[in-house]
Amino acid sequence: MSSAVRRxxxxxxxxxxxxxxxxxxxxxYEGKGGYAALRKALGSMTPQEVQDTVKAAALRGRGGAxxxxxxxxxxxxxxxxxxxPKFLISNSDEMEPxxxxxxxxxxxxxxxxxxxxxxxxFAIEADVAYIFLRRxxxxxxxxxxxxxxxxxxxxxxxxxxxxxxxxxxxxxxxSAGRYICGEETALLNALEGKRPIPRAxxxxxxxxxxxxxxxxxxxxxxxCNVPHIVNNGPAWFKGLSLSEDGGTKxxxxxxxxxxxxxYELPMxxxxxxxxxxxxxxxxxxxxxxxxxPGGGSTEFVLPELFDTPMDFDSMEKKAKSRLGTGTIxxxxxxxxxxxxxxxxEKFFARESCGWCTPCRDGxxxxxxILGSMEEGKGRAEDIDILREHTWLLKMRHTYCAFAPGxxxxxxxxxxxxxxxxxxxxxxxxxSYRIGQG
Amino acid sequence: MLSxxxxxxxxxxxxxxxxREAGCLEALKVVQKHRGWVPDEQIADLAEVxxxxxDEVDGIATxxxxxxxxxxxxxxxxxxxxxxxWVMGYERVFHALVKRLxxxxxxxxxxxxxxxxxxxxxxxxxxxxxxxxxxxxxGDLTEEGIGEILERYx
Numbered sequence: 249m250s251s252a253v254r255r256x257x258x259x260x261x262x263x264x265x266x267x268x269x270x271x272x273x274x275x276x277y278e279g280k281g282g283y284a285a286l287r288k289a290l291g292s293m294t295p296q297e298v299q300d301t302v303k304a305a306a307l308r309g310r311g312g313a314x315x316x317x318x319x320x321x322x323x324x325x326x327x328x329x330x331x332x333p334k335f336l337i338s339n340s341d342e343m344e345p346x347x348x349x350x351x352x353x354x355x356x357x358x359x360x361x362x363x364x365x366x367x368x369x370f371a372i373e374a375d376v377a378y379i380f381l382r383r384x385x386x387x388x389x390x391x392x393x394x395x396x397x398x399x400x401x402x403x404x405x406x407x408x409x410x411x412x413x414x415x416x417x418x419x420x421x422x423s424a425g426r427y428i429c430g431e432e433t434a435l436l437n438a439l440e441g442k443r444p445i446p447r448a449x450x451x452x453x454x455x456x457x458x459x460x461x462x463x464x465x466x467x468x469x470x471x472c473n474v475p476h477i478v479n480n481g482p483a484w485f486k487g488l489s490l491s492e493d494g495g496t497k498x499x500x501x502x503x504x505x506x507x508x509x510x511y512e513l514p515m516x517x518x519x520x521x522x523x524x525x526x527x528x529x530x531x532x533x534x535x536x537x538x539x540x541p542g543g544g545s546t547e548f549v550l551p552e553l554f555d556t557p558m559d560f561d562s563m564e565k566k567a568k569s570r571l572g573t574g575t576i577x578x579x580x581x582x583x584x585x586x587x588x589x590x591x592x593e594k595f596f597a598r599e600s601c602g603w604c605t606p607c608r609d610g611x612x613x614x615x616x617i618l619g620s621m622e623e624g625k626g627r628a629e630d631i632d633i634l635r636e637h638t639w640l641l642k643m644r645h646t647y648c649a650f651a652p653g654x655x656x657x658x659x660x661x662x663x664x665x666x667x668x669x670x671x672x673x674x675x676x677x678x679s680y681r682i683g684q685g
Numbered sequence: 686m687l688s689x690x691x692x693x694x695x696x697x698x699x700x701x702x703x704x705r706e707a708g709c710l711e712a713l714k715v716v717q718k719h720r721g722w723v724p725d726e727q728i729a730d731l732a733e734v735x736x737x738x739x740d741e742v743d744g745i746a747t748x749x750x751x752x753x754x755x756x757x758x759x760x761x762x763x764x765x766x767x768x769x770x771w772v773m774g775y776e777r778v779f780h781a782l783v784k785r786l787x788x789x790x791x792x793x794x795x796x797x798x799x800x801x802x803x804x805x806x807x808x809x810x811x812x813x814x815x816x817x818x819x820x821x822x823x824g825d826l827t828e829e830g831i832g833e834i835l836e837r838y839x
Binding site: 350383391417425500503504510583598599 | 701702706707708709710714715734735741744745748749750751752763766767768771772773803805806807808809810812813817820822830835
């Protein structure tokens with residue numbers, strides 16, 4: 249390994265998983281040290297101590313935004329000041345194009361998520377927890393339901409958990425599609441049985457969430473880290489990382505690399521190491537062109553910046569992109585960047601909830617222009633229209649962060665792939681498609 | 686009219702939920718499970734059961750791509766058309782499917798066996814291109830392998 253501080257054996261999130269791909273059952277989980285953190289937290293810590301521990305561990309939200317988990321929890325009204333019921337929600341609506349890490353975490357170690365949720369619920373004194381799962385994750389749903397039954401059976405859920413006096417009900421909500429449901433306030437509307445469009449913020453869900461009650465929405469990977477922090481302490485957790493952000497990160501690579509997949513590595517592992525050492529570099533006959541580093545709503549990154557450590561701050565400051573979900577999609581040199589961008593913007597146009605005008609009207613316009621370029625009908629003035637949209641749809645011009653995310657890859661593509669745009673327009677064709685039938 | 690089994694299952698779903706309207710999606714799923722889709726009449730019935738207006742129920746039904754407001758085939762073939770699958774050649778798989786089924790997006794085969802729909806990133810990116818038939822996931826698709834997958838669904 250290239251770094252002295254690297255401790256490759258420490259893979260808290262995936263270390264317990266079975267090689268056969270089957271989920272870890274409750275007995276096996278307990279045998280490997282599972283639910284010890286729950287007993288420790290509920291048995292010997294106060295909610296405030298759990299919050300402080302997680303805050304000190306520098307655990308940042310793994311859903312993409314990277315907000316400090318402990319800090320988010322600290323906004324929840326506590327004790328006598330709080331209204332009940334309070335809610336905890338696992339955002340298991342993984343649908344960011346190119347992201348496939350939460351599926352693995354839930355399918356292969358469901359109790360890790362449940363334990364993380366019970367401890368988190370204890371830390372914010374929540375009464376009810378939901379796992380908000382996307383429709384397509386049906387195997388996940390079966391596995392989580394079975395694990396919930398096991399956890400109830402063993403007294404890790406329900407009344408008086410592990411004799412602590414703390415009680416929590418936990419359920420799975422199976423959704424029926426729509427990316428916007430992963431936006432935390434749209435998710436709340438979905439759970440309330442309303443049309444799932446985002447809500448205005450403030451008030452924030454931490455104080456006024458589900459049915460107006462205090463609510464925390466955390467990503468699956470964020471929650472899965474919690475038991476390990478409680479077990480081993482903040483110093484250990486920070487020591488796992490190569491950066492200021494604590495912990496490991498489940499990185500992923502898809503596209504034309506030799507070994508696409510997921511790799512649990514220290515937070516802040518350089519992109520080049522992930523792409524070359526872990527994903528094995530490009531397949532024979534393909535060259536590297538660029539990557540989308542953290543799911544569809546992140547800016548393209550060119551190879552000259554692959555030395556960037558993949559942590560929240562470095563990805564913003566150095567690579568001018570974002571860590572996002574940490575799952576990389578590779579654009580190879582035989583694939584059209586405008587075609588890839590078109591696929592992305594079509595996704596965003598289709599998934600827009602339609603609530604606010606810039607998003608509802610702007611995204612289909614972007615997608616149509618890109619589609620016409622692919623068909624050889626692009627015009628020189630289209631570039632200006634696309635560029636204008638990167639301003640029209642930016643943050644604070646729209647109701648939520650959906651459209652600002654959607655224009656991130658467009659923004660960098662206009663800069664990085666100028667020559668491709670020019671050729672599409674001047675040659676009235678997509679040259680990548682020649683010979684592909 | 687909702688059938689007795691539908692009513693029973695809907696009440697079972699709503700039992701855990703307060704207020705009842707929180708169970709709108711669950712109730713729609715029950716109707717769809719029994720009928721394959723959700724007709725107008727049942728939208729009105731559900732509105733009564735949930736204590737909301739038919740338009741509110743329809744507003745939710747139409748928001749979700751996998752609540753069907755018109756009849757579909759016995760099996761849903763949902764093909765991922767998002768970024769990673771697109772890069773890995775989803776279009777070839779899609780064209781092979783169109784040729785084989787004789788329908789395009791939103792179409793149902795004449796024998797009512799399959800309906801073909803796009804689906805947003807299904808989290809199988811390391812095995813792109815990928816698709817689902819009903820609840821079953823398939824990855825590393827090739828044009829040649831499509832036929833064998835479809836044959837499993839009658």
